[in-house]
Amino acid sequence: MKFFKLRKSVHENKHKIQTDMFRNFxxxxxxxxxxxxxxxxxxxxxxxxxxxxxxxxxxxxxxxAASGTNNYICLDAGTLHYGIEKAISNKVFxxxxxxxxxxxxxxxxxxxxxxxxxxxxxxxxxxxxAKTIYGLASCIETIKTxxxxxxxxANFADEGEAPLLKKYHYQALTPDSxxxxxxxxxTVKAFPLSHSNLTSTAFLVKSKDxxxxxxxxxxxxxxxxxxxxxxxxxxxxxxxKDNQLKAIMIETSFPDEQPDKTLFGHLTPHWLMVExxxxxxxxxxxxxxxxxxxxxxxxxxxISIDKIKAxxxxxxxxxxxxxLPEQGKEIDL
Ligand SMILES: [Zn+2]
Ligand SMILES: [Zn+2]
Numbered sequence: 316m317k318f319f320k321l322r323k324s325v326h327e328n329k330h331k332i333q334t335d336m337f338r339n340f341x342x343x344x345x346x347x348x349x350x351x352x353x354x355x356x357x358x359x360x361x362x363x364x365x366x367x368x369x370x371x372x373x374x375x376x377x378x379x380a381a382s383g384t385n386n387y388i389c390l391d392a393g394t395l396h397y398g399i400e401k402a403i404s405n406k407v408f409x410x411x412x413x414x415x416x417x418x419x420x421x422x423x424x425x426x427x428x429x430x431x432x433x434x435x436x437x438x439x440x441x442x443x444x445a446k447t448i449y450g451l452a453s454c455i456e457t458i459k460t461x462x463x464x465x466x467x468x469a470n471f472a473d474e475g476e477a478p479l480l481k482k483y484h485y486q487a488l489t490p491d492s493x494x495x496x497x498x499x500x501x502t503v504k505a506f507p508l509s510h511s512n513l514t515s516t517a518f519l520v521k522s523k524d525x526x527x528x529x530x531x532x533x534x535x536x537x538x539x540x541x542x543x544x545x546x547x548x549x550x551x552x553x554x555x556k557d558n559q560l561k562a563i564m565i566e567t568s569f570p571d572e573q574p575d576k577t578l579f580g581h582l583t584p585h586w587l588m589v590e591x592x593x594x595x596x597x598x599x600x601x602x603x604x605x606x607x608x609x610x611x612x613x614x615x616x617x618i619s620i621d622k623i624k625a626x627x628x629x630x631x632x633x634x635x636x637x638x639l640p641e642q643g644k645e646i647d648l
Pocket of ligand 2: 429
């Protein structure tokens with residue numbers, strides 16, 4: 316019996332070695348022969364919160380790391396704790412939620428300082444470890460003067476109202492400059508977005524030769540009387556043509572029934588597709604086919620979210636790969 320088991324395990328090992336050899340061959344083949352082969356993954360995304368309002372346990376926050384590492388950044392930080400718990404129950408992480416917060420999240424990239432994008436960061440700050448908060452100067456200024464103050468909370472940062480607890484370091488990003496993200500394998504470039512009365516941000520995150528584009532809240536250029544999205548599309552069109560852009564993460568807050576005059580700096584399926592078509596005008600329609608578009612910031616109630624899903628599908632004449640993320644479920648790109 317023992318012998319049989321041994322024989323079996325030798326056989327399994329042999330099988331495993333053969334499987335591993337085949338996998339290695341595939342990996343090398345994919346990298347060298349097929350540069351856009353699906354199995355050569357670049358990023359993992361763990362959504363901690365995916366909605367654009369009222370459910371405080373599920374607000375915009377996305378952990379992103381280079382594949383093969385656990386050095387994550389958090390793109391916006393509306394919900395942290397509940398999302399991490401959800402990811403743990405889905406077996407995305409096998410460590411405690413405190414360890415995910417303290418050890419895996421290396422920094423925060425905040426698109427704008429609306430509460431639904433930053434509440435998790437503020438609330439979790441007493442239990443967090445030292446890290447950097449990245450954002451445009453205007454966003455950092457709001458965090459500094461409205462949240463990490465001694466009247467709103469406590470000042471856990473290294474600037475602003477005294478005394479300074481110096482847990483967080485602010486790094487203001489100048490648009491179009493590239494910054495390394497401390498303790499990760501990634502860099503970031505920021506682009507301003509128009510979000511009604513304030514400036515929001517798109518972050519172009521790079522790991523090796525691959526990119527992910529994350530947009531904070533934004534309205535369409537036509538309604539916002541802006542060229543910010545068009546300028547962003549001009550910058551990233553070459554990356555789509557070269558197949559280096561792994562995904563665009565962009566909001567769709569309301570269904571098409573929402574009147575233009577009450578968009579409050581947000582997109583609908585119609586306006587998302589207007590913008591995607593503007594981008595396609597720069598890349599050619601072929602390059603957009605199958606592009607991963609991760610739809611963020613869908614606003615409750617559920618009936619609106621269902622409408623958004625159906626309308627996006629119906630209006631997707633570019634044949635994008637539309638992805639509706641789920642809280643605590645990993646996406647590999
Ligand atoms: Zn928002
Ligand atoms: Zn907002």
